[in-house]
Amino acid sequence: MGTLSLRAINRATLARQHLLARSGMPAIGMIEHLVGMQAQAPFPPYTGLWTRLTDFQPAELADALVDRQVVRIALMRGTVHLVSAADACFLRPLIQPLLDRDLRTNALHARHLTDLDLPKLADLARQALAGQPLTAKELGAALAEPWPDREPDALAHAVRGLLPLVQTPPRAVWGRSGQTKYHTAEHWLGRDLDKSPDPKRMAERYLAAFGPASVADLQAWAGLTRLREVTDTLDVRRFTADDGRELLDLPDAPRPDEDTPAPVRFLPEFDNLLLSYVDRTRVLTEEHRKRLFGVKNGVFPGTLLVDGFVRGAWRITRQRKSAVLTITPWARTTKKDQAALIKEGTRLLEFHAPGADTKDVLIES
Secondary structure (H helix, E strand, O other): OEEEOHHHHHHHHHHHOOOOOOEOOOHHHHHHHOOOEEOOOOOHHHHHHHOOEOOOOHHHHHHHHHOOOEEEEEOHHHOEEEEEHHHHHHHHHHHHHHHHHHHHHOOOOHHHOOOOOHHHHHHHHHHHHOOOOEEHHHHHHHHHOOOOOOOHHHHHHHHHHHOOEEEOOOOOOOOOOOOOEEEEHHHHHOOOOOOOOOHHHHHHHHHHHHOOEOHHHHHHHHOOOOOHHHHOOOOOEEEEEOOOOEEEEOOOOOOOOOOOOOOOEEEOOOOHHHOOOOOOOOOOOHHHHHHHHOOHHHOOOEEEEEOOEEEEEEEEEEEOOEEEEEEEEOOOOOHHHHHHHHHHHHHHHHHHOOOOOEEEEEEOO
């Protein structure tokens, strides 16, 4: 069993995430490599692809959404993810135990679902959605007719766990806006969910995108338990971290030297790099973790990587024909780091506000 230092784990993670060097693969290829992208907010995945791909244009993802090649659906950790059509059908059945558990334990809705005929609810929801996509409010109102004593919001939430609901365009289409409306994945994609998806494949793909990682990390990413039964059947290499944790990895996965240079990178809000581990020290100090996860309303800011680790946050503000990227460092930055942040930040502004007459990058003191 080999050992891996914190910096070695960091560089391996960045390599899997294509944050050491941008990739020339198509957007759908990157989305599949990452096993989906966290997407409860509609537009952060565009930035997540921009920071990982050499020549990503927003229309590539927007067209894929409209053409039903990718969809937004509740998956890992019960949160909305952007995934390929194939992965929606592969992953959704594997995540069902998490959604079943939510029906029993959800703090807001579970008490309104006690003794409810869930199979009947699912059948009526499919009928309601057969004609056209519906908002949660519209779906809840339709289902409240046979159950007038139940909360419509709770009924709509239950359907999200019972059925594979995808969010339909124009929601999340670049340059457009629209209400969140739902359809079943089978209807929207014209295909059935996988009948017997292999959890081993899910675990291997997690390691390919996020490894080396522990079993606890895998479970935190998926929102599932008892996955050691799965990993014990995998062909993996085992490593020991500095703190004694056992980490698993695919035998031929890239593990660059710990001194490999890591360029400045801007991550979008809710990037899975920060949400897919129990131990986030590979990219985030404990001090910065508290700062990030302590934000109000659970709304993460965009973050930035300096030398491979989160070292601050960023935001873009617009006013008429001007756009300003404000960088808030969380640690001391050298003049060299600041120059790199301004250079990369200028590229980010050009991506987000190409039509702005003036674009400025400001680094707060």
